[in-house]
Amino acid sequence: MEDYLLLKAALVTEGIRSDPASVAEVGTRYKEQNHGLFGWDFENHTEQKLPDDFTLPDGTVVQYRKNSRSPYHVVPEDGRLHLHHNEQRICEVKWLRRPRYYTEKTTKGNDMIKIGQLGGQDCLFFCYQNYCSHFAKKQQCAFCNLVSTSDVYNSVMRRKDPVEVGEVVKAAWAEGDTNHVNLTGGCISLKREIEIVSEILSSIREHTGFDSVPGTLLPSPAKGEAIQKFYETGIGSLCFAMEVWDKKYYEAICPGKAAGTSHDEFVENIKKAVEVFGEGNVYTIFVLGLEPKENFLAGVNAISELGANVIPFVWSPNPGSKLYGHRAPFAEWYAQTNREAAEIVREHKVPAGTRNHCYLCDGNSLLHDALREKGVV
Numbered sequence: 070m071e072d073y074l075l076l077k078a079a080l081v082t083e084g085i086r087s088d089p090a091s092v093a094e095v096g097t098r099y100k101e102q103n104h105g106l107f108g109w110d111f112e113n114h115t116e117q118k119l120p121d122d123f124t125l126p127d128g129t130v131v132q133y134r135k136n137s138r139s140p141y142h143v144v145p146e147d148g149r150l151h152l153h154h155n156e157q158r159i160c161e162v163k164w165l166r167r168p169r170y171y172t173e174k175t176t177k178g179n180d181m182i183k184i185g186q187l188g189g190q191d192c193l194f195f196c197y198q199n200y201c202s203h204f205a206k207k208q209q210c211a212f213c214n215l216v217s218t219s220d221v222y223n224s225v226m227r228r229k230d231p232v233e234v235g236e237v238v239k240a241a242w243a244e245g246d247t248n249h250v251n252l253t254g255g256c257i258s259l260k261r262e263i264e265i266v267s268e269i270l271s272s273i274r275e276h277t278g279f280d281s282v283p284g285t286l287l288p289s290p291a292k293g294e295a296i297q298k299f300y301e302t303g304i305g306s307l308c309f310a311m312e313v314w315d316k317k318y319y320e321a322i323c324p325g326k327a328a329g330t331s332h333d334e335f336v337e338n339i340k341k342a343v344e345v346f347g348e349g350n351v352y353t354i355f356v357l358g359l360e361p362k363e364n365f366l367a368g369v370n371a372i373s374e375l376g377a378n379v380i381p382f383v384w385s386p387n388p389g390s391k392l393y394g395h396r397a398p399f400a401e402w403y404a405q406t407n408r409e410a411a412e413i414v415r416e417h418k419v420p421a422g423t424r425n426h427c428y429l430c431d432g433n434s435l436l437h438d439a440l441r442e443k444g445v446v
């Protein structure tokens with residue numbers, strides 16, 4: 070049987086290209102990319118609608134990352150889509166259905182698609198403010214292309230109205246596929262961010278009837294009393310974007326962020342968040358591929374000991390980021406590293422927290438697939 074974890078790792082590190090006929094219905098029948106925050110493709114594609122993600126035969130969700138030079142390409146054959154590696158046919162792939170709400174408008178007349186986008190198969194994504202102050206001082210994280218993506222595509226509203234967010238959640242949930250929300254914002258003051266998040270969560274709860282909203286909130290690093298305040302908004306789990314575990318790598322790769330939140334502060338607040346949200350309901354995000362495997366696995370071990378989960382995104386050296394033109398480690402490295410990380414998480418018995426995040430939520434992490442191999446999620 071095909072090693073789908075390794076195949077996914079290859080697809081997100083080498084990118085993919087598609088025969089034009091295979092993407093003809095992307096944006097109508099199938100879900101297209103909408104660039105709600107970052108761009109993950111190896112090259113921009115303003116004139117071309119491309120899939121956001123797709124599935125492999127075992128249900129693995131894979132993020133679509135355009136690379137015109139990739140050996141992986143999709144061609145339509147016999148009414149199906151087939152993935153090839155150079156001349157060799159590998160397996161069937163399926164683009165994901167385009168949600169019906171993508172063509173609907175809010176009561177204020179705005180396009181719902183410009184407010185919230187479906188990530189993966191079942192996670193509704195909102196960026197409540199596409200802004201990061203680190204760019205103005207050239208202190209942005211070296212892998213980040215937030216500003217460039219927003220300038221190149223300009224495809225979403227930069228600020229979201231809480232009532233409209235609630236309307237989008239209601240419309241998306243009514244279709245039956247959505248199971249989680251994922252909320253994030255730029256770097257704004259923690260006080261203001263708590264106010265914004267409270268208004269948004271009140272609106273979501275009002276529009277859906279949820280007491281506790283299944284999903285994740287990724288604010289600017291939550292600290293001290295803010296953690297309890299975020300909990301009181303009614304979101305199910307809290308995320309911390311540490312990005313890189315090793316202190317020195319972190320300071321070099323994320324200068325602006327490290328100046329505001331140290332490695333030790335992250336750890337201290339993740340610990341506190343687990344006390345407030347409960348084991349398994351706190352996530353730590355890493356960009357995997359920027360530091361040696363041993364450093365990353367030491368981070369997975371330390372975070373697991375705290376009772377928190379890890380989401381390691383596969384680094385894409387995307388256009389607009391300082392590291393554009395570099396390349397990520399090879400697929401074998403990612404598959405092996407994630408399998409070792411999954412074993413660490415399993416040994417620590419960290420609750421999977423699938424009410425808030427699951428392997429269908431995004432095609433960018435391999436760890437939830439490696440955990441699925443072990444029967445953990």
Ligand code: SF4
Pocket residue numbers: 200201202203204208209210213214215255256323326
């Ligand atoms: S904190 Fe870093 S990753 Fe987040 S938006 Fe700013 S530069 Fe990008």
